[in-house]
Amino acid sequence: xxxxxxxxxxxxxxxxxxxxxxxxxxxxxxxxxxxxxxxxxxxxxxxxxxxxxxxxxxxxxxxxxxxxxxxxxxxxxxxxxxxxxxxxxxxxxxxxxxxxxxxxxxxxxxxxxxxxxxxxxxxxxxxxxxxxxxxxxxxxxxxxxxxxxxxxxxxxxxxxxxxxxxxxxxxxxxxxxxxxxxxxxxxxxxxxxxxxxxxxxxxxxxxxxxxxxxxxxxxxxxxxxxxxxxxxxxxxxxxxxxxxxxxxxxxxxxxxxxxxxxxxxxxxxxxxxxxxxxxxxxxxxxxxxxxxxxxxxxxxxxxxxxxxxxxxxxxxxxxxxxxxxxxxxxxxxxxxxxxxxxxxxxxxxxxxxxxxxxxxxxxxxxxxxxxxxxxxxxxxxxxxxxxxxxxxxxxxxxxxxxxxxxxxxxxxxxxxxxxxxxxxxxxxxxxxxxxxxxxxxxxxxxxxxxxxxxxxxxxxxxxxxxx
Amino acid sequence: xxxxxxxxxxxxxxxxxxxxxxxxxxxxxxxxxxxxxxxxxxxxxxxxxxxxxxxxxxxxxxxxxxxxxxxxxxxxxxxxxxxxxxxxxxxxxxxxxxxxxxxxxxxxxxxxxxxxxxxxxxxxxxxxxxxxxxxxxxxxxxxxxxxxxxxxxxxxxxxxxxxxxxxxxxxxxxxxxxxxxxxxxxxxxxxxxxxxxxxxxxxxxxxxxxxxxxxxxxxxxxxxxxxxxxxxxxxxxxxxxxxxxxxxxxxxxxxxxxxxxxxxxxxxxxxxxxxxxxxxxxxxxxxxxxxxxxxxxxxxxxxxxxxxxxxxxxxxxxxxxxxxxxxxxxxxxxxxxxxxxxxxxxxxxxxxxxxxxxxxxxxxxxxxxxxxxxxxxxxxxxxxxxxxxxxxxxxxxxxxxxxxxxxxxxxxxxxxxxxxxxxxxxxxxxxxxxxxxxxxxxxxxxxxxxxxxxxx
Numbered sequence: 001x002x003x004x005x006x007x008x009x010x011x012x013x014x015x016x017x018x019x020x021x022x023x024x025x026x027x028x029x030x031x032x033x034x035x036x037x038x039x040x041x042x043x044x045x046x047x048x049x050x051x052x053x054x055x056x057x058x059x060x061x062x063x064x065x066x067x068x069x070x071x072x073x074x075x076x077x078x079x080x081x082x083x084x085x086x087x088x089x090x091x092x093x094x095x096x097x098x099x100x101x102x103x104x105x106x107x108x109x110x111x112x113x114x115x116x117x118x119x120x121x122x123x124x125x126x127x128x129x130x131x132x133x134x135x136x137x138x139x140x141x142x143x144x145x146x147x148x149x150x151x152x153x154x155x156x157x158x159x160x161x162x163x164x165x166x167x168x169x170x171x172x173x174x175x176x177x178x179x180x181x182x183x184x185x186x187x188x189x190x191x192x193x194x195x196x197x198x199x200x201x202x203x204x205x206x207x208x209x210x211x212x213x214x215x216x217x218x219x220x221x222x223x224x225x226x227x228x229x230x231x232x233x234x235x236x237x238x239x240x241x242x243x244x245x246x247x248x249x250x251x252x253x254x255x256x257x258x259x260x261x262x263x264x265x266x267x268x269x270x271x272x273x274x275x276x277x278x279x280x281x282x283x284x285x286x287x288x289x290x291x292x293x294x295x296x297x298x299x300x301x302x303x304x305x306x307x308x309x310x311x312x313x314x315x316x317x318x319x320x321x322x323x324x325x326x327x328x329x330x331x332x333x334x335x336x337x338x339x340x341x342x343x344x345x346x347x348x349x350x351x352x353x354x355x356x357x358x359x360x361x362x363x364x365x366x367x368x369x370x371x372x373x374x375x376x377x378x379x380x381x382x383x384x385x386x387x388x389x390x391x392x393x394x395x396x397x398x399x400x401x402x403x404x405x406x407x408x409x410x411x412x413x414x415x416x417x418x419x420x421x422x423x424x425x426x427x428x429x430x431x432x433x434x435x436x437x438x439x440x441x442x443x444x445x446x447x448x449x450x451x452x453x454x455x456x457x458x459x460x461x462x463x464x465x466x467x
Numbered sequence: 468x469x470x471x472x473x474x475x476x477x478x479x480x481x482x483x484x485x486x487x488x489x490x491x492x493x494x495x496x497x498x499x500x501x502x503x504x505x506x507x508x509x510x511x512x513x514x515x516x517x518x519x520x521x522x523x524x525x526x527x528x529x530x531x532x533x534x535x536x537x538x539x540x541x542x543x544x545x546x547x548x549x550x551x552x553x554x555x556x557x558x559x560x561x562x563x564x565x566x567x568x569x570x571x572x573x574x575x576x577x578x579x580x581x582x583x584x585x586x587x588x589x590x591x592x593x594x595x596x597x598x599x600x601x602x603x604x605x606x607x608x609x610x611x612x613x614x615x616x617x618x619x620x621x622x623x624x625x626x627x628x629x630x631x632x633x634x635x636x637x638x639x640x641x642x643x644x645x646x647x648x649x650x651x652x653x654x655x656x657x658x659x660x661x662x663x664x665x666x667x668x669x670x671x672x673x674x675x676x677x678x679x680x681x682x683x684x685x686x687x688x689x690x691x692x693x694x695x696x697x698x699x700x701x702x703x704x705x706x707x708x709x710x711x712x713x714x715x716x717x718x719x720x721x722x723x724x725x726x727x728x729x730x731x732x733x734x735x736x737x738x739x740x741x742x743x744x745x746x747x748x749x750x751x752x753x754x755x756x757x758x759x760x761x762x763x764x765x766x767x768x769x770x771x772x773x774x775x776x777x778x779x780x781x782x783x784x785x786x787x788x789x790x791x792x793x794x795x796x797x798x799x800x801x802x803x804x805x806x807x808x809x810x811x812x813x814x815x816x817x818x819x820x821x822x823x824x825x826x827x828x829x830x831x832x833x834x835x836x837x838x839x840x841x842x843x844x845x846x847x848x849x850x851x852x853x854x855x856x857x858x859x860x861x862x863x864x865x866x867x868x869x870x871x872x873x874x875x876x877x878x879x880x881x882x883x884x885x886x887x888x889x890x891x892x893x894x895x896x897x898x899x900x901x902x903x904x905x906x907x908x909x910x911x912x913x914x915x916x917x918x919x920x921x922x923x
Contacts, residue, residue, distance in 0.1 A: 029510075032531060034513060034530075034531075035513075036510075036511060036512045036513050036529075037509075037510045037511060037512075038506075038510045038512060039506075039508055039510050050533070055536075055538070056542070057524075057538045057539040057540075057541055057542050057543075058536055058537060058538055058539075059524070059537045059539075060537070062532055062536050063532065063533040063534075064529075064531045064532055064533075065531045065533075068530075068531035069531075178721075202666045203666050203668065203771065204668060319666075
């Protein structure tokens with residue numbers, strides 16, 4: 001499916017924020033395969049292939065053919081308080097993922113307790129891995145408005161250079177800028193930190209990210225020694241889309257790049273997930289792009305960052321969106337994510353000490369993981385486990401599926417589902433991974449309808465929505 | 468009484484208009500599948516307008532809806548019709564009204580407080596002088612030769628890379644290298660107008676008086692008038708090189724309306740952006756074009772997309788072109804073809820002359836020496852504001868605001884504060900705006916359409 005136009009509804013729902021009176025309930029967004037879009041509220045998805053939709057200006061509910069719908073977006077909403085107790089994410093080979101609490105595992109079944117679907121019995125043979133939520137606390141979780149952020153013009157504008165300046169705007173969990181502008185906040189970055197955000201752009205990407213800064217004002221590099229005082233920081237610069245550099249900036253110090261990076265593939269993209277890891281003690285910064293380590297910078301002069309703030313400076317030439325900003329402490333290890341299974345023949349248990357134990361996971365019960373290893377039975381406290389990669393089962397036949405929806409869950413992760421019936425109080429689903437279940441509608445943030453069998457995934461565009 | 472008279476005139480002339488209206492290029496009438504209903508929140512639905520009136524609202528037929536959808540107009544931004552029928556007319560002037568309306572027509576008389584004019588939609592009408600802010604006199608032989616696009620018919624698309632020019636929803640969109648040309652049969656002076664919207668650092672070359680069918684490589688470069696655009700500059704390109712002018716600061720960074728006047732008789736070429744004169748060149752030999760068409764060429768630049776829409780192309784002759792530099796004035800002014808202007812009290816227009824009192828003297832100036840008349844102190848009773856106050860845009864130019872009363876298969880009716888009762892054939896409208904006084908969202912900055920394909 002063409003992801004561009006099928007995300008129109010999300011954008012329109014976001015725009016609605018600007019138009020709706022304060023306190024108004026945000027709309028759901030409906031995107032059609034032909035590029036049309038309509039805000040409103042999803043009332044129902046009926047088994048007979050009908051999407052029933054409410055529009056505030058329509059006299060009656062509207063019924064659309066479900067086959068014509070590409071996507072439905074729901075306004076950003078936080079998971080209920082109980083969701084914070086979810087301690088793991090279960091992954092399937094097709095990319096599906098579910099959050100919950102792993103309460104038991106035996107040779108056949110993984111039992112997951114969830115706030116949105118009760119207790120789910122998941123066939124173990126189909127599960128690829130389990131990643132346990134990092135115990136490292138979040139320092140900053142998501143952009144939820146401009147409050148707390150400091151906006152200023154770009155440094156060039158502040159220095160009197162004639163440039164077209166603007167401001168960052170906030171919409172639906174993200175910042176947007178289409179002119180030169182700076183936005184900054186003291187996020188109290190930990191000394192060893194993991195900083196993640198999604199970045200999307202149109203045109204030529206020219207964005208500077210100031211790390212560990214104590215200045216909420218942008219710094220004009222050519223005037224840094226003569227301008228107001230500021231503490232040292234690192235400038236991560238995305239220039240001309242494909243050039244990335246990391247430069248320690250300190251007053252009165254000459255500029256010295258820690259090394260440049262060229263990522264030609266960015267020319268073919270309009271978005272990327274940025275994952276930064278920084279360690280003051282090790283004076284190093286690592287950059288992951290879309291989950292792949294792109295560059296590690298080590299500062300031989302020691303860590304120059306003197307503040308705990310972050311600053312995004314948009315320069316002219318593009319329009320940029322920054323969203324899903326997450327900051328947490330980092331354990332200092334590069335492979336703390338859901339890495340590929342190291343050994344497909346055996347189960348592998350990773351612990352927070354960095355150790356990996358291969359064998360056969362017999363059970364998880366009463367807070368212990370039992371692993372049959374070559375050296376005998378090992379029992380590992382569950383709360384020290386960071387992940388389990390299950391042995392692959394090449395003989396497992398792929399299940400046939402009538403899945404027609406790719407659902408994005410409000411906590412993250414996606415599911416491929418057959419979704420025959422959506423009611424305001426419950427959503428009936430059938431998963432190729434775990435069979436039938438009833439979900440709380442609040443669990444979903446997006447429904448992407450898969451194109452009918454045999455139809456091209458590319459859909460016609462409706463360019464007038466993009467201009 | 469006056470309203471009744473106007474109504475009668477309008478109805479009488481509607482018959483004339485109906486008979487003279489050109490046949491549409493394709494069978495569907497206005498409102499056929501492919502029209503677009505746009506809301507102020509940026510959402511939009513393709514489909515067909517079934518009808519609209521005060522009781523039922525806007526009845527919209529969406530191809531994927533099980534029945535007609537009845538929308539209240541409170542949040543409708545506009546309806547863009549898939550096709551409009553060109554209006555056949557031979558206007559001599561372009562009238563601008565204080566309320567933002569503008570129409571093409573002919574002024575027959577200005578006497579005291581009333582201006583008499585001939586319109587394509589209502590025949591001879593009389594309007595209060597105070598409603599008129601300016602009258603721009605059109606050059607000799609002015610005629611619209613193309614207005615659109617409503618489809619790709621008649622356009623030559625060539626030299627395309629992937630994602631070259633394609634027709635979409637009333638415009639051509641190009642994300643790769645390609646040429647887009649049309650033969651307009653132009654041999655004399657012309658005015659070309661179009662909207663251009665873009666993302667990134669685009670580059671667009673406009674060739675005038677060329678043969679779009681014979682484009683090959685760069686051979687056309689020396690055989691036509693070339694103007695290039697990018698987000699910051701406009702250049703006249705000819706054999707002697709390129710003369711550049713900066714586009715005005717503060718432009719919307721993503722779109723603009725371009726007007727190009729090619730005055731062959733005077734040998735000048737003027738480029739306006741958003742109705743502001745950017746540059747006037749002595750084009751001279753650049754007018755030795757080898758063809759009679761126009762061609763748009765874009766260079767492939769990664770990550771950029773260009774959309775061209777709302778074309779209006781006019782042919783004319785004579786020494787002066789249409790005056791696009793209208794400015795509001797407090798007093799009356801007359802603009803002459805030699806670019807002089809004089810203030811005074813304009814007392815009348817009659818028998819091809821405009822009379823003006825200047826310093827106690829009364830002058831009678833032949834209209835053929837006048838390019839524009841600005842009338843100071845214009846003002847007009849405001850239309851009752853509300854969602855049913857609409858503005859209709861016509862093919863070939865011009866727009867009227869009025870209170871919409873009904874739209875059905877028989878036509879459209881409404882009431883204008885200036886013109887009184889109005890009736891049109893629905894096919895004579897290419898776009899209708901609603902909620903005229905509702906502030907529009909800053910879509911580019913708000914992360915709406917500009918980021919329509921970035922959100923996830």
